Amino acid sequence: MTYRGRFAPSPTGPLHAGSLVSALASFLDARAHGGSWIVRIEDVDAPRTVPGAADEILATLAHFGMHSDETPVRQSERGDAYQAAFERLQAAGFIYPCGCTRREIADSLVHTHARHATLAYPGTCRNGLHGKPARAWRLRVPDGDAALVTFVDRWQGPQTQNLATEVGDFALKRADGLWAYQLAVVVDDVDAGITHIVRGADLLDSTARQIYLQRCLKVPTPAYLHVDVVNNDAGEKLSKQTGAAPLDRHAPLDALVEAARHLGIHVSAGSLDAFYSAATPAWAKRFTR
Numbered sequence: 203m204t205y206r207g208r209f210a211p212s213p214t215g216p217l218h219a220g221s222l223v224s225a226l227a228s229f230l231d232a233r234a235h236g237g238s239w240i241v242r243i244e245d246v247d248a249p250r251t252v253p254g255a256a257d258e259i260l261a262t263l264a265h266f267g268m269h270s271d272e273t274p275v276r277q278s279e280r281g282d283a284y285q286a287a288f289e290r291l292q293a294a295g296f297i298y299p300c301g302c303t304r305r306e307i308a309d310s311l312v313h314t315h316a317r318h319a320t321l322a323y324p325g326t327c328r329n330g331l332h333g334k335p336a337r338a339w340r341l342r343v344p345d346g347d348a349a350l351v352t353f354v355d356r357w358q359g360p361q362t363q364n365l366a367t368e369v370g371d372f373a374l375k376r377a378d379g380l381w382a383y384q385l386a387v388v389v390d391d392v393d394a395g396i397t398h399i400v401r402g403a404d405l406l407d408s409t410a411r412q413i414y415l416q417r418c419l420k421v422p423t424p425a426y427l428h429v430d431v432v433n434n435d436a437g438e439k440l441s442k443q444t445g446a447a448p449l450d451r452h453a454p455l456d457a458l459v460e461a462a463r464h465l466g467i468h469v470s471a472g473s474l475d476a477f478y479s480a481a482t483p484a485w486a487k488r489f490t491r
């Protein structure tokens with residue numbers, strides 16, 4: 203097997219201790235397998251993109267000793283690939299236009315009392331737009347047992363999600379005309395030949411959707427490993443929204459040793475080379491076989 207892994211930051215701000223954990227885990231997994239590690243800039247959500255953030259992320263990764271093995275891919279340049287996948291799904295009858303506004307979806311959910319009502323789209327436009335203009339495009343998820351997607355996460359263990367009750371038909375093209383993250387990530391991973399996805403557990407909830415989309419597109423499903431997210435003292439996930447401090451480029455070792463500890467790897471090192479020489483076999487011992 204030729205291992206190909208990736209780190210896929212959204213350029214919405216600088217890297218912080220939480221994103222460093224995801225970057226490091228994906229990097230160590232690639233190195234431990236003797237594989238390639240590729241950075242992808244996930245700027246599909248243009249309104250959230252912060253000018254200059256992508257270059258800053260790449261420069262910070264370099265200071266931390268992590269260099270993409272290939273020229274980083276940018277989602278903002280991949281519209282044609284998303285369009286082609288969208289057309290394949292459309293031709294196969296998997297998708298339909300949806301005219302619901304957020305308000306209408308919220309109102310209909312109040313009346314269904316479904317268990318995961320706050321999450322699942324109730325399928326209002328499955329059988330037509332009822333005269334409303336098309337806003338988004340959704341992928342039809344199966345009903346009954348076929349809605350269950352199971353996979354074994356290399357860190358978190360066996361996972362199951364019921365796409366019908368927990369998610370509902372999900373958007374591939376958003377009402378604002380942008381491609382949805384779920385479509386972009388699946389198309390990018392397959393086009394880059396990604397074999398192993400290593401990322402934060404905040405994305406565990408998206409994985410079943412991505413696996414289902416891979417099945418609809420008839421492409422292979424990669425292996426998944428979701429690392430525990432890093433929380434702040436208040437128990438919130440570290441993020442720009444919760445005020446996570448940007449990484450200090452001038453003190454990479456301390457932050458790397460701390461990130462490794464979060465991954466269950468206890469090393470002390472006096473240089474970046476020494477750090478990676480110790481951390482890579484320690485990761486391999488836990489996660490490769």
Ligand code: GLU
Binds near residue numbers: 387405
């Ligand atoms: N761009 C996503 C994020 O920064 C990661 C997506 C992924 O790894 O699949 O949260």
